[in-house]
Amino acid sequence: MTVVLTLNDVSKTYGGKPAVSGIDLAIAGDSYVSVLGASGSGKTTLLRLIAGFEEPETGSIVFEGERIDGTPAHERGIGFVFQNFALFPHLDVAGNIAFGLVNRRRDPVRDKAELDRRVAEVIRLVGLTGLERRGVSQISGGQRQRVALARTLVTRPRLVLLDEPLGALDAHLRARMRDELRQIRRSLGVTFLHVTGSETEALTMGDRLIVLDDGRIGQFAAPATVYAAPASPAVARYLNAYNLIRGSRSGASFVSALGPLPLAASGDARSASSNPPPSAPSGTSSNLGPAAADGVYAIRHDRIEVRAPESVPGADEIMVPARFVASEYGGASMLSFFALDTGQIVEVEEHLSRGMPLSLVPNSRYGLAWKRDAAIVYA
Ligand SMILES: Nc1ncnc2c1ncn2[C@@H]1O[C@H](COP(=O)(O)OP(=O)(O)OP(=O)(O)O)[C@@H](O)[C@H]1O
Structure with missing residues (x-):
């Protein structure tokens, strides 16, 4: 070069x-x-x-x-x-x-x-x-x-x-x-x-x-x-493609206001622990949930699947309950907004080439599921 x-x-x-x-x-x-x-x-x-x-x-x-x-x-x-x-x-x-x-x-x-x-x-x-x-x-x-x-x-x-x-x-x-x-x-x-x-x-x-x-x-x-592995929560935020949940790492889980989010078995977990703890930028903390802890759990919009609330997640998955708020049709993909029980809004992007997504009813409850090893943890 x-x-x-x-x-x-x-x-x-x-x-x-x-x-x-x-x-x-x-x-x-x-x-x-x-x-x-x-x-x-x-x-x-x-x-x-x-x-x-x-x-x-x-x-x-x-x-x-x-x-x-x-x-x-x-x-x-x-x-x-x-x-x-x-x-x-x-x-x-x-x-x-x-x-x-x-x-x-x-x-x-x-x-x-x-x-x-x-x-x-x-x-x-x-x-x-x-x-x-x-x-x-x-x-x-x-x-x-x-x-x-x-x-x-x-x-x-x-x-x-x-x-x-x-x-x-x-x-x-x-x-x-x-x-x-x-x-x-x-x-x-x-x-x-x-x-x-x-x-x-x-x-x-x-x-x-x-x-x-x-x-x-x-x-x-x-x-x-950069897209697959943002170096910090700040970088992930600018990409506008990640949901960021605040909390802290505790053993094999990331503890957040949502409860513990189990992490992938060692070797699979993508962790950005070498990064300095993220600071809470003023005016944006509501995007990250409660500001008590110094770690951030990042999950990409297109890594989340919407399931029926009673479905059972796989052993390598996480599923959290959420209430459907609204969707935006984007041609090749659908962007849907869900409210977690903590009040935090989570975005889910579904590529329509993979088939039609569930038809979602506003204010109804669903399960949001993702693979444990799809998460990036900054803690
Ligand atoms: N001539 C100037 N006098 C005083 N402060 C300035 C001046 N130019 C830039 N700044 C400040 O320096 C910082 C960086 O500004 P800059 O214009 O480089 O940002 P930017 O990333 O290009 O922003 P934008 O995307 O809004 O154009 C900001 O806090 C801005 O207010």
Whole structure:
């Protein structure tokens, strides 16, 4: 792996409050890296530090072998695309794309033929052929997004920072642009560092996924690894795919307000006990049940099966009673909400390709069953 960007112990505070803290990171060349995290977790700050719009208070940033912290943004050779594309309204599509190449301080392109060739090349790449002379107010949101991308790519950066680039687009266009962004990146062999608040986008786009947790790196791994084995309850929470139950580990059980949840026999249990005890983030404790204990039991939405309340669980299973509240039909899957006897709401995702789920009656009681070894215990 060739490393294109390294951050060593990078920190930044605003008014004494940490925005990012002690970030260590090595990003491979020719890769797509997504950055996921809650609002305020430091995603934009991280990009601004790399771009050069902010300077770190500690640590160093190395890009293509050269230390760049302290270097002005326009001399770093790093491209960026932001959510509000900030195109020049008085210039047409080609004019917007050419602008940066003509006006950059280092190595401006003044030769008309060379300029036209490079602009045409990138217009073809992002699929804007035929729209070169349109004003940017006369094209669609998706096309404007492509102009913003083209304007960056035409300068041939080795690294492009994208801050919620698809945030302004409608759901259909967003899904299409995800695929296009991946293809464009691959064809150029550049590295994309893409910030998003959407777990779906983060999981589908990146070859690797960084989860930021309160200004620190919560996990940096392949999306499938993060999804299957989140490093902490905070990471699991951002994925929006796990039910989290608070309690503590006691021998072969996890003791919660629901009662003891037996754990898988040793060897099967997936435990994240090497992680520090999770802290209770303010304002979210109701998602975790009673706040008495310092451990967390995580069970993925799609690992739970809904059964008749009187059914008997297998020896390797757990079953808890719950009251059905409501369902959301999602096309390929059904998301159902159940209230446990503790009042905590649990989500169950059933893939409809596996057959039609039980037809559920609101306020009726059911059994929620899962394999003991499907749980992840942070304790
Ligand atoms: N210019 C600033 N002045 C003061 N505080 C700031 C500034 N920029 C960011 N912060 C604070 O730093 C922290 C990290 O902010 P940042 O914008 O990086 O988060 P984010 O993950 O990008 O959030 P969002 O998803 O809402 O855009 C937050 O607590 C934020 O309030």
